[in-house]
Amino acid sequence: MDLTLSLDTASAKSLQAQIFDQVREIILDGQLGAGMALPPSRLLAERLQVSRNTVLTAYERLAAEGYVKARGTAGLFVERIPPDSLLLIQRGSRIKTNGPIPDASSEPLLCFAGSPGGGSDRPELDFWVGRSDVESFPLRIWRRIINRLLARETTYLTDYCDPAGLPELRAAIGTHLRRARGVSVAEDQIIVTTGGQEALNVVFNLLRSHTRQLCIENPCYLGASLIFNATNLTVHPIPVDRDGLQTDLLPRVRGSLLYVTPSHQFPTGATMPLALRLALLRWAEETDSYVIEDDYDSDFRYDGPPLTALAGLDGGRRVFYVGTFSKSVGAGLRLGFATVPRMFWDEARLLKARMSNGQAWLEQAALAAFIEEGHFDRHLRKLRQVYKARRDCLVEALRRSFDEPELLGWESGLHLVWRLPRGFPSAREVQLMARECDVGVYALSSGAAYDFDADAPDDVLVFGYSSLAEPMIEAAVSKLRLMLEGGGATSGR
Amino acid sequence: MDLTLSLDTASAKSLQAQIFDQVREIILDGQLGAGMALPPSRLLAERLQVSRNTVLTAYERLAAEGYVKARGTAGLFVERIPPDSLLLIQRGSRIKTNGPIPDASSEPLLCFAGSPGGGSDRPELDFWVGRSDVESFPLRIWRRIINRLLARETTYLTDYCDPAGLPELRAAIGTHLRRARGVSVAEDQIIVTTGGQEALNVVFNLLRSHTRQLCIENPCYLGASLIFNATNLTVHPIPVDRDGLQTDLLPRVRGSLLYVTPSHQFPTGATMPLALRLALLRWAEETDSYVIEDDYDSDFRYDGPPLTALAGLDGGRRVFYVGTFSKSVGAGLRLGFATVPRMFWDEARLLKARMSNGQAWLEQAALAAFIEEGHFDRHLRKLRQVYKARRDCLVEALRRSFDEPELLGWESGLHLVWRLPRGFPSAREVQLMARECDVGVYALSSGAAYDFDADAPDDVLVFGYSSLAEPMIEAAVSKLRLMLEGGGATSGR
Numbered sequence: 003m004d005l006t007l008s009l010d011t012a013s014a015k016s017l018q019a020q021i022f023d024q025v026r027e028i029i030l031d032g033q034l035g036a037g038m039a040l041p042p043s044r045l046l047a048e049r050l051q052v053s054r055n056t057v058l059t060a061y062e063r064l065a066a067e068g069y070v071k072a073r074g075t076a077g078l079f080v081e082r083i084p085p086d087s088l089l090l091i092q093r094g095s096r097i098k099t100n101g102p103i104p105d106a107s108s109e110p111l112l113c114f115a116g117s118p119g120g121g122s123d124r125p126e127l128d129f130w131v132g133r134s135d136v137e138s139f140p141l142r143i144w145r146r147i148i149n150r151l152l153a154r155e156t157t158y159l160t161d162y163c164d165p166a167g168l169p170e171l172r173a174a175i176g177t178h179l180r181r182a183r184g185v186s187v188a189e190d191q192i193i194v195t196t197g198g199q200e201a202l203n204v205v206f207n208l209l210r211s212h213t214r215q216l217c218i219e220n221p222c223y224l225g226a227s228l229i230f231n232a233t234n235l236t237v238h239p240i241p242v243d244r245d246g247l248q249t250d251l252l253p254r255v256r257g258s259l260l261y262v263t264p265s266h267q268f269p270t271g272a273t274m275p276l277a278l279r280l281a282l283l284r285w286a287e288e289t290d291s292y293v294i295e296d297d298y299d300s301d302f303r304y305d306g307p308p309l310t311a312l313a314g315l316d317g318g319r320r321v322f323y324v325g326t327f328s329k330s331v332g333a334g335l336r337l338g339f340a341t342v343p344r345m346f347w348d349e350a351r352l353l354k355a356r357m358s359n360g361q362a363w364l365e366q367a368a369l370a371a372f373i374e375e376g377h378f379d380r381h382l383r384k385l386r387q388v389y390k391a392r393r394d395c396l397v398e399a400l401r402r403s404f405d406e407p408e409l410l411g412w413e414s415g416l417h418l419v420w421r422l423p424r425g426f427p428s429a430r431e432v433q434l435m436a437r438e439c440d441v442g443v444y445a446l447s448s449g450a451a452y453d454f455d456a457d458a459p460d461d462v463l464v465f466g467y468s469s470l471a472e473p474m475i476e477a478a479v480s481k482l483r484l485m486l487e488g489g490g491a492t493s494g495r
Numbered sequence: 496m497d498l499t500l501s502l503d504t505a506s507a508k509s510l511q512a513q514i515f516d517q518v519r520e521i522i523l524d525g526q527l528g529a530g531m532a533l534p535p536s537r538l539l540a541e542r543l544q545v546s547r548n549t550v551l552t553a554y555e556r557l558a559a560e561g562y563v564k565a566r567g568t569a570g571l572f573v574e575r576i577p578p579d580s581l582l583l584i585q586r587g588s589r590i591k592t593n594g595p596i597p598d599a600s601s602e603p604l605l606c607f608a609g610s611p612g613g614g615s616d617r618p619e620l621d622f623w624v625g626r627s628d629v630e631s632f633p634l635r636i637w638r639r640i641i642n643r644l645l646a647r648e649t650t651y652l653t654d655y656c657d658p659a660g661l662p663e664l665r666a667a668i669g670t671h672l673r674r675a676r677g678v679s680v681a682e683d684q685i686i687v688t689t690g691g692q693e694a695l696n697v698v699f700n701l702l703r704s705h706t707r708q709l710c711i712e713n714p715c716y717l718g719a720s721l722i723f724n725a726t727n728l729t730v731h732p733i734p735v736d737r738d739g740l741q742t743d744l745l746p747r748v749r750g751s752l753l754y755v756t757p758s759h760q761f762p763t764g765a766t767m768p769l770a771l772r773l774a775l776l777r778w779a780e781e782t783d784s785y786v787i788e789d790d791y792d793s794d795f796r797y798d799g800p801p802l803t804a805l806a807g808l809d810g811g812r813r814v815f816y817v818g819t820f821s822k823s824v825g826a827g828l829r830l831g832f833a834t835v836p837r838m839f840w841d842e843a844r845l846l847k848a849r850m851s852n853g854q855a856w857l858e859q860a861a862l863a864a865f866i867e868e869g870h871f872d873r874h875l876r877k878l879r880q881v882y883k884a885r886r887d888c889l890v891e892a893l894r895r896s897f898d899e900p901e902l903l904g905w906e907s908g909l910h911l912v913w914r915l916p917r918g919f920p921s922a923r924e925v926q927l928m929a930r931e932c933d934v935g936v937y938a939l940s941s942g943a944a945y946d947f948d949a950d951a952p953d954d955v956l957v958f959g960y961s962s963l964a965e966p967m968i969e970a971a972v973s974k975l976r977l978m979l980e981g982g983g984a985t986s987g988r
Contacts, residue, residue, distance in 0.1 A: 133653070133654065134654075136649055136650050137649075139653050141652075144645070145642075148641065153638075156629055158827045159632050159827040160626070160627040160629050160826060160827060161827055162827070195851070196851035196852070197851060197853075199848075199849070199850070200851035200852070203849075225852070228845075228849040232849065332652040332653040332654075333653060333654055334651045334855065334857070336851070336852070336853060336854060336856075337855075356692070356696075356718070356721040357692070357696060357850075358688070358690060359690050359718070359829070360690075361689070361829055363829075364858065
């Protein structure tokens with residue numbers, strides 16, 4: 003089939019993003035049905051007079067999001083998309099996705115366990131989840147921005163700010179979300195919060211009175227489980243498999259509230275394919291439910307373009323998007339945000355006023371300048387390189403040291419998990435043994451995760467690799483190998 | 496009677512504080528009964544070999560807190576203190592009160608109404624409550640501290656901090672509370688929060704499950720009413736008179752939770768005398784209830800030494816103390832705190848982790864240094880001078896312009912109220928008329944206050960004077976005089 007695309011070279015949107023959007027539109031419109039082939043990238047590139055790489059990048063993204071699938075060397079073919087899901091997808095001008103990546107994150111047990119990362123009681127080689135690389139913090143630029151701000155202003159130091167957050171920062175977040183995550187929200191749909199944790203609370207408190215029962219991934223992020231478990235509402239844990247939350251197990255109860263991490267499930271690292279994302283949105287529509295999408299580390303996708311967020315597919319109707327700058331800039335800033343559909347805005351702003359009445363001005367103003375002046379995008383590109391190298395190093399070291407280790411969730415984010423083979427000690431035992439060798443690896447229960455099933459097999463080890471340089475990763479894996487070879491691996495489960 | 500005091504000149508505690516503590520102890524022990532005279536200050540000064548001013552200051556404070564009362568020129572006589580209240584007062588080494596003043600505050604409607612103080616839609620001569628003086632912000636010192644911190648550290652920018660707050664800041668707050676408010680709490684009884692509002696939420700959420708009904712001053716601070724009104728619990732408003740909350744109207748329901756502002760009732764400005772404070776604590780003890788003491792502006796007492804906080808009298812058993820740095824340093828820092836009895840500590844820390852997982856590091860570290868290096872005490876002394884001059888100017892201008900205006904709550908804090916005489920327009924009408932003349936004065940309902948009685952007389956105007964220099968105060972009152980003389984005062988209520 004011939005694709006009729008029209009590219010606008012004057013547009014702020016990149017050519018690859020225009021191709022992605024328009025081909026997606028054609029697929030969603032049904033003009034290009036399931037099983038039909040995309041034109042070869044070379045042909046399309048010639049016709050559009052763009053480089054073949056531009057087309058390839060757009061195609062890769064379509065594949066990554068599940069719209070098309072490669073069949074060997076035969077090319078790319080359109081996947082079957084449940085027809086009744088199509089209605090849910092916001093299209094055309096409302097979707098803008100032409101940039102790199104976003105921001106977000108979920109706070110680890112670190113804080114809950116009360117062991118600050120820099121504390122003296124941490125192991126030397128520590129795979130704690132969700133820690134940023136200290137050395138990569140853009141200290142020089144940050145200092146310059148802060149000096150500039152403090153040279154100019156004192157009003158904002160002594161006055162109360164808008165409880166929803168500094169308008170400049172909300173605008174910067176909105177722009178970034180549109181470009182990087184396909185989430186189209188205005189400044190007045192964003193609430194700036196004390197990290198991702200307060201953002202979860204804002205959304206939860208906002209929806210509490212609309213909610214009959216809570217649904218949550220299992221296993222899940224500890225911070226979310228703490229909020230859900232503190233309520234009187236029924237909590238319905240939904241098992242997770244290699245495609246993330248099992249949408250077919252979602253209860254058909256009207257007025258549910260679902261917490262989900264589709265980009266990089268915490269803790270298992272699974273990425274939810276498009277078809278399941280659409281099924282999830284359809285479920286929300288049919289049961290009149292709301293969804294909290296915690297996009298905690300989608301800034302970091304190493305082997306392809308980022309996936310459009312659920313909130314981008316949904317167009318801001320049933321999905322509340324929660325993000326954080328804890329991973330992408332620094333947890334010590336305590337800045338995150340939630341997006342809300344427009345009809346919830348006034349209530350959300352008043353709620354944030356009631357909860358904590360706005361954020362510190364200096365961090366907000368500095369972050370707004372950091373984003374607006376392009377430092378944030380550059381910083382993310384740098385971090386992605388640093389973290390990709392660490393991830394590669396860890397994956398290779400584990401594969402070299404152990405027999406075909408089952409590694410999951412390594413495509414993106416700041417951590418991966420290793421499902422230990424039969425015959426190995428339990429994850430908790432490995433954690434304790436490793437601690438003796440000054441290596442920090444973590445069973446789910448210690449790794450900022452929570453399992454509603456107390457009898458779940460304890461066979462998953464979490465490795466947060468972002469704060470460890472390659473030589474330390476090599477050293478840590480060597481120690482693990484020696485330790486587990488030394489008889490530990492025979493204690494059996 | 497001869498007072499046996501022993502002063503320790505090597506002590507870190509000032510001589511006047513030692514005298515205050517020891518005389519108070521003697522009174523509370525019953526050695527110096529009701530109606531008995533204190534020795535003349537001159538005599539005691541000679542005997543103790545201290546300056547007469549030292550003794551006078553201690554005596555003034557004993558009078559201010561209601562332990563003694565002057566009878567004309569005859570001297571100071573011990574007041575009657577309800578005997579069963581004595582058990583409640585924590586004494587001896589547990590009380591240390593030798594310094595100046597504290598910190599605290601409650602956030603005004605500003606934020607809730609969404610009109611940042613610096614916004615363009617504020618009147619020029621704006622008596623908005625709770626605004627600090629922009630010019631007085633110690634910008635030079637603050638910048639120096641922040642530069643020093645950013646030159647040294649990046650770990651704290653990228654890592655999670657203790658959810659309870661930076662240990663250095665908690666230690667500094669503890670020292671300050673002991674010296675200034677007689678509140679003896681350790682570092683691990685303090686939770687650093689996003690301003691006073693989050694502190695109220697921490698305490699409220701902590702006590703929610705222990706609580707059968709809520710009691711609150713009426714009228715009260717809007718931020719507290721928002722929290723209380725958002726629950727399903729019964730809210731029992733307790734009327735306020737010139738001595739603050741009417742303790743004899745407290746319901747004798749076991750397991751109540753009371754919110755109170757005894758130092759400077761918000762909004763009426765009443766100061767609760769010692770006997771009523773003790774009655775309140777006795778009520779809490781007898782009904783197994785807890786108390787939230789919001790000490791929002793007790794840093795600013797102009798005409799005498801500060802009163803010991805309820806939490807100081809109670810010794811950390813039933814009173815949860817809530818403070819803020821919004822008034823004493825700047826609302827834009829968003830830093831406040833709550834103190835909790837030791838048995839609540841672990842729960843409070845986990846709760847804060849669940850709510851927002853700690854505060855931004857930079858503000859916390861800067862404030863800790865600001866307090867530890869003595870800048871905070873100096874800053875408070877300066878602010879007190881500035882604000883006292885403004886208060887004096889406002890009181891004089893109002894007295895000069897109107898016929899014996901009934902002014903309340905001017906002894907301390909950053910605002911006073913004027914109960915309008917009969918025949919004047921309602922406070923809301925005056926507010927609207929004044930707005931036409933570019934003057935901001937506020938009826939209770941617009942002034943960050945809340946009245947549970949919708950039919951309460953609307954005859955109280957709130958004047959926050961701390962952000963207006965004297966010439967502006969003079970100009971504003973002149974405008975009010977012209978406006979109210981010009982026939983407005985005859986529209987009648």
